Amino acid sequence: xxxxxxxxxxxxxxxxxxxxxxxxxxxxxxxxxxxxxxxxxxxxxxxxxxxxxxxxxxxxxxxxxxxxxxxxxxxxxxxxxxxxxxxxxxxxxxxxxxxxxxxxxxxxxxxxxxxxxxxxxxxxxxxxxxxxxxxxxxxxxxxxxxxxxx
Amino acid sequence: xxxxxxxxxxxxxxxxxxxxxxxxxxxxxxxxxxxxxxxxxxxxxxxxxxxxxxxxxxxxxxxxxxxxxxxxxxxxxxxxxxxxxxxxxxxxxxxxxxxxx
Amino acid sequence: xxxxxxxxxxxxxxxxxxxxxxxxxxxxxxxxxxxxxxxxxxxxxxxxxxxxxxxxxxxxxxxxxxxxxxxxxxxxxxxxxxxxxxxxxxxxxxxxxxxxxxxxxxxxxxxxxxxxxxxxxxxxxxxxxxxxxxxxxxxxxxxxxxxxxxxxxxxxxxxxxxxxxxxxxxxxxxxxxxxxxxxxxxxxxxxxxxxxxxxxxxxxxxxxxxxxxxxxxxxxxxxxxxxxxxxxxxxxxxxxxxxxxxxxxxxxxxxxxxxxxxxxxxxxxxxxxxxxxx
Numbered sequence: 190x191x192x193x194x195x196x197x198x199x200x201x202x203x204x205x206x207x208x209x210x211x212x213x214x215x216x217x218x219x220x221x222x223x224x225x226x227x228x229x230x231x232x233x234x235x236x237x238x239x240x241x242x243x244x245x246x247x248x249x250x251x252x253x254x255x256x257x258x259x260x261x262x263x264x265x266x267x268x269x270x271x272x273x274x275x276x277x278x279x280x281x282x283x284x285x286x287x288x289x290x291x292x293x294x295x296x297x298x299x300x301x302x303x304x305x306x307x308x309x310x311x312x313x314x315x316x317x318x319x320x321x322x323x324x325x326x327x328x329x330x331x332x333x334x335x336x337x338x339x
Numbered sequence: 340x341x342x343x344x345x346x347x348x349x350x351x352x353x354x355x356x357x358x359x360x361x362x363x364x365x366x367x368x369x370x371x372x373x374x375x376x377x378x379x380x381x382x383x384x385x386x387x388x389x390x391x392x393x394x395x396x397x398x399x400x401x402x403x404x405x406x407x408x409x410x411x412x413x414x415x416x417x418x419x420x421x422x423x424x425x426x427x428x429x430x431x432x433x434x435x436x437x438x439x440x
Numbered sequence: 441x442x443x444x445x446x447x448x449x450x451x452x453x454x455x456x457x458x459x460x461x462x463x464x465x466x467x468x469x470x471x472x473x474x475x476x477x478x479x480x481x482x483x484x485x486x487x488x489x490x491x492x493x494x495x496x497x498x499x500x501x502x503x504x505x506x507x508x509x510x511x512x513x514x515x516x517x518x519x520x521x522x523x524x525x526x527x528x529x530x531x532x533x534x535x536x537x538x539x540x541x542x543x544x545x546x547x548x549x550x551x552x553x554x555x556x557x558x559x560x561x562x563x564x565x566x567x568x569x570x571x572x573x574x575x576x577x578x579x580x581x582x583x584x585x586x587x588x589x590x591x592x593x594x595x596x597x598x599x600x601x602x603x604x605x606x607x608x609x610x611x612x613x614x615x616x617x618x619x620x621x622x623x624x625x626x627x628x629x630x631x632x633x634x635x636x637x638x639x640x641x642x643x644x645x646x647x648x649x650x651x652x653x654x655x656x657x658x659x660x661x662x663x664x665x666x667x668x669x670x671x672x673x674x675x676x677x678x679x680x681x682x683x684x685x686x687x688x689x690x691x692x693x694x695x696x697x698x699x700x701x702x703x704x705x706x707x708x709x710x711x712x713x714x715x716x717x718x
Contacts, residue, residue, distance in 0.1 A: 220383035220428075221397040254502050256646075258718045260666035262404045280402060288402040288516030291411070298353065302410035305404045306366070333646035338476075339418050346509065359509045405667055408509055 217274055218290045225287050230279055231288040237277065238318055245276070246271070246324035251315040253330050257307060260332040265277040267274035267315040267326075275318040282311035307332045343435035348422050354415040354439050356387065356395075358423055359408050366401040382407055382425045389421045389439075395426065415439055465603050465614055465704060472705045478655040480641065488654030489709045491717060495641050496648055505715065512588055512662040512714040515669045519589030522582055527571045534585065536567035541590035544711045545597030548700050550610035557613050557696040560587055561671055578675070578690035584660040584669035591660065591713035599711060601704040617701025620694060621652070626685030632698075647718075656703040658715035665718065672699055709711060 218224075224236040234241035252266040268274050273293050279286040283306070291301040297316070307313075309328060314327040342361040347354055360382060367379030379401055387395040394413040415421075417439055424434035477485060480495050487494040493503045523533045523541055537543050547560040561583055565575035576583035603610045624631045635644065636652035659672040666674075673695045677687035688694040 217393075217396055218398055219396075225398070225400045255498060258499050258502050261667065262506070262664045264408075264502055266410075266505075284404050285400055285402065288400050289397055291395065291397040294393055294395070296414040298412040300410075300412055301397070302408070302508075303352055303397075304404040304408045304506075344509070344513065357509045359511075359513065361514055406511055410508065430706065 206323045217292045218277075224290075226285055230281060233279070233285075234277075234316065234323065235297060237287070237290060238275075238323060239265070240323060243316065243323040243325045246326060247319070249317055249324060249326035249328040251313070251328055253328060254311055255329075256331045256333065260307045260309070261333075262304050263330065264302070264304050264308050267317075268298070268300035269309050269317050269319075269324075271299065271317060271319040271324065273317045273319050273323050275316075276301050277316040277318075278303075278305065279314045280305060280307050280311050280318065281313065296310065322339065333334070341435040342427070342433050343423050345421065345423055345435055345437045347437055349415060349417045349419075349439050352414055352416070353412050354389075354419070354421070355410075355412050356421065356423075357408070357410045359406060360385070360425060360433075361406055362425075362427070364399075364401060364403060364405045364407060370436045380427065380429060382427045385409060385423065385425045387411070387413075387421065387423045389415055389419050394421075455658070461686045465611070467703055468618070469707050473541045473653055473708070475637070475641070476651045480610055480651065486709060488651055489657040489712045491532055491654060491658065491706040491715075492648055492650035494654065495522045495651065499718070501646070506531055510662065510716045512669060512716055513659075514661065514716060515585045515588040516592045516661075519585035519587070519592075522586050523589050527568070527573050527631035529571055531571050533564065533567055535571075536563075537590065540593040541586075542593040542597070544594030544713065545600070548601060548653055548696070549704055550602070550604055550607065550613065550700070552604065552607050552610075555607075555609050556693070557700045559691065559696055559699055560590065562691055562696075564590075578671065579674035580666070580668055580670045584671055584674075587671065588659050588669055591711065592624070594711055595713070597711045599703060599709050601700065603704070613697045614704060616693075617699070617704075620698045626680065626683035628683040628685075630683045632679070652702065652705065654709055656699065656706045657709050657711050658713045658717075660714050661716065662714065662716045664716075669714065 192222065218237055224233050227233040227236060231241040248271050249267065249269045257263045265278060267278060275290055275292055276299065277290045278288045280288050289303055289307050293299050310331045312327055312329050314325050317324045344359045346357040362382050363380065364382065365377050365380040369377045371377055381401045382399050385397045386393060395411045399407065399408060412431060419439045420436055421439055422434060422436045424432060426432045476488060483494045493500040526532050533541065544560060548557050551558045561578060564583065564586055568575050603614050621632045632652065635649040640649050640651040642649060656672065660669050662669050673690035674693050676698060677690060680687035
């Protein structure tokens with residue numbers, strides 16, 4: 190093999206290495222005690238993403254009721270037009286605020302719907318990890334004890 | 340029989356997935372009649388695979404409602420096989436497969 | 441101290457709901473329906489079958505999210521298995537009610553031979569007992585799963601409860617159910633009509649009361665509160681407990697007659713069970 194082709198190959202390899210180094214490593218977040226069995230919003234984010242620096246974003250659509258019909262089953266939806274790697278959902282007043290983390294591989298829409306338990310009226314926050322940065326959208330969900338519904 | 344029910348419908352190259360998993364999702368806070376606590380027992384991880392790759396995964400806390408529901412969308416086609424599996428905190432697992440409609 | 445039980449019939453008349461001792465059930469039902477249609481003019485008539493979700497948009501949104509994959513689907517599945525599983529004698533519920541159990545629209549009805557209101561739950565258990573099997577318990581569990589399956593297959597059937605004119609006991613049972621509906625009871629001294637007719641749509645602490653028109657169409661129901669399926673009589677008992685009245689026995693005469701009246705009041709709507717409710 191002549192010198193030129195070796196250099197060409199070497200050039201390709203170093204470009205690839207450079208490419209990986211430029212973007213943060215994308216790790217599929219799995220269940221971990223440190224992130225989930227954690228009473229602190231800030232610390233759970235730290236454990237999950239290595240950072241808790243967040244910026245509010247209008248590009249995140251957070252759907253949750255203003256008044257939950259029943260705190261045991263609150264339907265929520267988070268979606269974003271950003272290129273998201275992870276979507277997390279926090280329920281501030283729950284003993285352990287982090288409720289779910291969804292991993293969004295390439296080819297999957299940045300959207301997740303689920304049903305969450307909320308113990309009482311609380312702020313809820315959707316956290317989107319995009320290009321190594323964290324973005325949020327929040328709202329309040331009122332949770333009541335019916336009293337007459339039985 | 341599997342605890343996982345899957346509805347997967349493709350439209351314009353996007354597969355709309357809705358899944359319901361039968362699981363009590365015990366928080367560990369409930370008490371039995373004798374006052375003793377019902378131990379925590381919940382699904383911690385869910386994985387969805389199709390066409391040989393992982394199309395979605397999620398990690399749950401005990402604050403996900405009983406009989407967890409999950410909805411997501413990925414790029415795929417009618418007839419593709421979609422497999423959804425879960426693992427819970429006791430190490431128990433389950434999975435189900437369906438063909439995308 | 442004897443509690444004075446007043447009926448709210450007078451109150452209902454005061455509000456223009458034309459109930460008189462001489463008006464027949466047909467007139468009762470027409471007046472009942474008209475009352476709710478004018479109280480909730482934005483609700484299409486057939487939508488009353490969806491209970492409180494027909495009058496509360498914010499709650500309806502959450503209900504629609506749940507309907508994406510409702511918890512009662514698991515009950516229907518289990519019900520299907522139970523419905524088709526063989527008794528010791530080789531038969532199954534299908535021998536009594538057909539291959540799909542699509543018989544919701546036939547209940548409740550007045551059984552002339554036995555002089556009583558026959559409900560679907562009672563019919564299921566009588567089929568079991570006639571075939572040497574133990575009856576299910578009345579309020580939840582297997583009875584609710586089986587009737588969820590049967591109700592699901594009956595969706596769309598019209599509610600058309602009949603009161604045969606050749607047996608005066610049928611009308612008496614209807615009138616008994618009607619009186620129950622309008623009689624104040626319990627420590628809170630409420631009648632069904634107080635919350636579900638006169639003040640339907642109002643807030644009681646954090647609950648909005650649903651219109652009684654449409655109450656009987658969607659059973660059995662998965663209630664978020666119960667985190668399980670339950671029958672109509674389970675709900676009747678729950679309601680009585682809420683107003684601190686002693687509940688009656690499930691499938692006893694009182695609740696069966698009440699079911700007869702309440703379902704008759706929904707004549708014209710469609711059965712849409714099983715359903716998910718708060």
